[in-house]
Amino acid sequence: MTKSIGSRADYRWFLTIPTRWMDNDVFAHVNNVVYYSWFDTTVARFLIDTLRVNPLESEIVGFVVETQCRYFAPTAFPDLITGGLRVARIGTTSVRYELGIFRNDEDRASAEGHFVHAYVVKATGKSTPVPDSMREALSRYTR
Numbered sequence: 001m002t003k004s005i006g007s008r009a010d011y012r013w014f015l016t017i018p019t020r021w022m023d024n025d026v027f028a029h030v031n032n033v034v035y036y037s038w039f040d041t042t043v044a045r046f047l048i049d050t051l052r053v054n055p056l057e058s059e060i061v062g063f064v065v066e067t068q069c070r071y072f073a074p075t076a077f078p079d080l081i082t083g084g085l086r087v088a089r090i091g092t093t094s095v096r097y098e099l100g101i102f103r104n105d106e107d108r109a110s111a112e113g114h115f116v117h118a119y120v121v122k123a124t125g126k127s128t129p130v131p132d133s134m135r136e137a138l139s140r141y142t143r
Contacts, residue, residue, distance in 0.1 A: 005072050006100050006109045011084030012141040013050065015042045019077040029074035036067060039099045039115050042083030046097075051137045060128055062095065062117025069113035075103045084109075087141045093127045094118045095138060 008014075017038055025031040047053040047062075055061060075081060084100035096116045100109040121128050130138075 003070075006084075006112050007107045008082075008084060008100070008102060009107075010143065011086050011098075011100050012143070013046055013085045015045050015083045015085075017041060017081045017083055019075065019079045019081060021077050024077045029076045030079075032069070032071065035069050035071070035101060035111050035113070038081060038083050038101055039067065039069070039097075039113060040064070042085050042099055043097050043115050043117070046085050046141075050141075051134060053134075059122055060119055060131065061122045062119050064115065065094070065118045066116040067113065069111055071111045072108075073103065073110045075101070075110050079103050085141065086143045087138045088114065088143060090130060090135055090138050090142075093129055095130060098143070 019030060023030045023034045044055070048055070080103075082102040084102060086098050087095060088098045089096040094116055096114055098114045099112065101111040102108075103110045119128050119130050120126060
């Protein structure tokens with residue numbers, strides 16, 4: 001069974017990201033690895049902007065333990081990209097974010113994927129539960 005391609009309405013939070021000349025590859029479109037950078041930037045800005053997480057000062061941090069991306073349509077410089085985010089699952093010690101990449105004003109995703117953070121105590125690297133305050137804030141962005 002093939003999953004349908006998502007639209008902007010499927011996501012709860014958005015970040016605009018300009019493409020850069022260096023994002024294009026020899027095939028004149030954005031290279032696949034750049035999409036993972038957009039995912040990482042979208043999640044980081046979401047945490048900083050909405051949950052007020054300060055990664056430099058926080059005692060608990062999310063380590064990326066899993067990513068995946070499906071590509072549907074190319075993007076290229078000078079496109080303006082919008083990263084859409086929704087929280088798919090809040091586990092005991094991890095959070096799964098689902099992401100959509102949208103080209104310019106298009107409603108249909110150019111790419112979709114997910115990004116899993118496992119939360120650890122920064123000083124020790126040991127697994128720790130997602131804090132209740134974070135869990136509550138994240139729940140507002142679930143699908």
